[in-house]
Amino acid sequence: MNKQYTYREDELVMLLKQRDAEAFGYLYDHYAASLNGIIRSFVADEQQALDVLQECFVKIWSQVQTYDASRARLFTWLAAVARNTAIDMLRSRNWKNTLQNRALSDEEYVMPAVTGWNIDTIGLRGAVKNLREEQRQVIELAYFEGMSHSAIAAETGLPVGTVKTRLRAALIELRKFIK
Structure with a gap:
């Protein structure tokens, strides 16, 4: 006891x-x-x-x-x-x-595009329309189509460096429109 x-x-x-x-x-x-x-x-x-x-x-x-x-x-x-x-x-x-x-959990594999956000309701499509054609093309291919830099280069015939430069310039412009 x-x-x-x-x-x-x-x-x-x-x-x-x-x-x-x-x-x-x-x-x-x-x-x-x-x-x-x-x-x-x-x-x-x-x-x-x-x-x-x-x-x-x-x-x-x-x-x-x-x-x-x-x-x-x-x-x-x-x-x-x-x-x-x-x-x-x-x-x-x-x-x-x-x-x-540490191993990645299933939640960390989720792509931002599948989080359920509707890009039309947050105004992103409208903001992209304000970009110059060359910037709009690479943004749409990269973010709406999910293409890699090299895939965009192959699709457009542009060098990969040019694709990256246009994407960066486009993101800077988008940031101005969204603010």
Whole structure:
């Protein structure tokens, strides 16, 4: 039969500093959810947040001797450890590499043209009509037909560099019309 203890803060700190495993279990049971909430405000991914929480409790176990009750309450110190651990993880080179190497989700494959926007209702077709013919041609092929620069060059007989230059000039003009 497990007897459930309730510790006063000073008792809990004293037992933690004595490396009492039962007190550490109590600490985890009573503070993990709150600390995870703090970590989740920094780390969106649930699994990564749990990894940070685990690292946080490892730090608490190894650094509990540094806790000073005259400087802060126990929860304030625990919250600072959790916050700092989350920030350290976000700043780490490994975290940055993980972000760069992650797989694209299905949402990231969606092309802007299939988001359900009707280009006629936002006035884009009207703005394109105000462009010079050479600019209108490349804009329509690139954005309304979805053609690549090289495909537009093949279609129009223009060099790829000229296609890119006309597209850029057209976008600058469109920006003026839309504002």
